[in-house]
Amino acid sequence: MKNILVVLFFIVFTCFSVNASRVVVSTDIGFDANDSTSFLEIAFTNTTADTIIIDNVGMDWRTGPLDINRDDVTIILESGVVIRALPNVFGEFDSLIRIRDRSNITILGYGATLIMNKQEYIDLADSEFRHGIDLNSAISILIEGLTIRDSGGDGISISKSFAADSPQNYSENIRIKNCVSNNNYRQGLAIISAKDVEILYCEFSDTSGTLPEDGIDIEPFEPDQRIEDVLIKGCRILNNNGNAIQVAMEFMDDSSQDISILVEDTYMSGNHDPSNAFSFAELNIDDNGENGVDGFVTFSNCYVDSSEWTAVYISKTIDSYQANFENCVFKDVSNDPIDLNNPIFFEVTDYENPVARFGGATFTNCTIIYDEDIPFLNLVENLPTSPGLGNVTGNFYVINPNTVSFETGADPENTAITFNSFDSFPVTEVNISASQFQYTEGVDASFRFDLQRESDILLPVAVNLSLDGTTTFGEDYDRQPGFVIFEDGENQIEETIDIILDQEEEAIEKLDIEISPNDCYVIGSEGSLSLDLIDATLSVDVFDIRSLKAYPNPVSDRLMLKLPEGNYQIILYSILGNKLKEFSLLESNTQIAMNDYPTGTYILKIIDNTDQKQKTIKLIKK
Secondary structure, eight states: OHHHHHHHHHHHHHHHHHHOSEEEIIIIIOOOSSOOHHHHHHHHHTOOOSEEEEOOOSSOEEESOEEOOOSSEEEEEOTTOEEEEOTTOOOTTOOSEEEESOEEEEEEOTTOEEEOOHHHHHHHOSOSOBOSEEEESOEEEEEESOEEESOBSEEEEEEOOOOTTOSOSSEEEEEEESOEEESOSSEEEEESSEEEEEEESOEEEOOOSSTTOEEEEEOOSSTTOOEEEEEEESOEEESOSSOSEEEEOTTOOTTSOOEEEEEESOEEESOOOTTOOSOSEEEEEEOOSSSOOOEEEEEESOEEESOSSEEEEEEOBTTSOEEEEESOEEESOOOSOOTTOOSEEEEOSOSSOOOSOEEEEEEEEEEEEOOSSSOSEEEEOOTTTSOOEEEEEEEEEEEOSSOOOBOOOSSOEEEEEEEEEESSOOOEEEEEEOSOOEEETTTOOEEEEEEEEEEOOOSOEEEEEEEEESSOBTTTBOOOOSEEEEOTTOOEEEEEEEBOOOSOOOOOEEEEEEEOOOTTOEEOSOOEEEEEEEOGGGOOSSSOGGGOEEESSSBSSEEEEEOOSSOEEEEEEETTSOEEEEEEEOSSEEEEEOTTSOSEEEEEEEEETTTOOEEEEEEEEO
């Protein structure tokens, strides 16, 4: 009887899902406080709905390993949802959520959390592959707003599929935004084989357990894999036992596709623990020591702050990919007085049989601030077997109370280093200002403010920012890395922080932005400001709300719109900000057909063309 009921359930559910545009898992499929694996498997495999909502039922969704076995779907985890891995059911290669050989999948999880059982996996000591989210040859994937914790491998892994019939050996068009990856076993994020990747405004922190223990590890393990068009922007990488970022190209060679990596506006602090046997550095750049892969990795406007160890460690040949550092600030680094813990450090690639010079790096307008009486750039070249350092150029601003020096070895080639040194940071005053203090979801795309500095503006300087208030990182606005960098001679920066159009109806919220103290600058009289964020449904600054009628709301078929006589532009947006419909209206009454749109939340913008004032309304399509 039980088997018959299961079959009937699948038949009924399949019939239901064919015509459904939205599935709410607990009500449309089911929920079990002890084990919801089967219900989530049905949602991720057997539904045809274009939107799956994992709703907040007030208890954890406890589950075994999950595979998303369908294409073209949006999965929304409501705020407060926790998907928790069941104990003792995850094999050595099982991940909490895996997407393998699938495409066009969006996972939105602002305020939601994925949690595994890290200590259980440490005790087993059999694997480093129980990932939080595992993307295997996945294509066109968007993941936003999730917190991923306590995995038995990587918080997020982006790699190839191991299926024999997989169409390609890399993931492609991957976007990870506003996510937190914390306390994972192997890496916060592993990029193993991927093309067209954006990692935006994420945090990777407290990785520990098994090597390499990095915040982000970019490390293919086969020469035919891809590391192509990777962007890491606006991230925070904190307190990982390994490097903040490791670019490990040991298994790539001159037959591999060129690599291309850009890291910009990213903050790194407190990474590496002495228990980790790998290089003592925030940034670790290496290759295979002989016929390395070509291409580049560029770090632009990045900030390494308060680290006991080397800021940049490079061990690669000059014939492989180029490492570039532009307008970076390395502050309070190399604080541990061990040998060879210089802010910038190069090491020969092979001590027994080096076949080429090592180096291949440029530093443009980089600032180094440290106290130890050691060269700001140093190397180990293992003479006489090593050909020596080569192809290293740079101009630096160095703030150090001692005599400033650098070392490039006995016989460097194509190497030119220049620096300006200072005993202490020249006095510069920093202020913050804004011309607009009130912003509306669905109308304004971003907060906007300016930072100014005066007095001595010669040097690049990183200004620390503290963001507080009743708004929430990653839910109301994109995560901000916590700093901005003035380039040398620059006296003003226009800064923006993108606003997230959430699904919550909220009162007016505040974003407080404050310049944090730092011994590299003085905070002026305008050191903070407060900005208001208004929910779309609260905007009444255009025309009297009594003269506008939009009904019914929620709407299932047609929305009736009544306005005063005038000339209007009507725009309908999805909850993600995509424009769906736009038309002009000269009449006072109209209808908007909503029956072709899936169930969900929409934003209706009404613009008065006579004075360009506007009104936004949040619509619910049922």
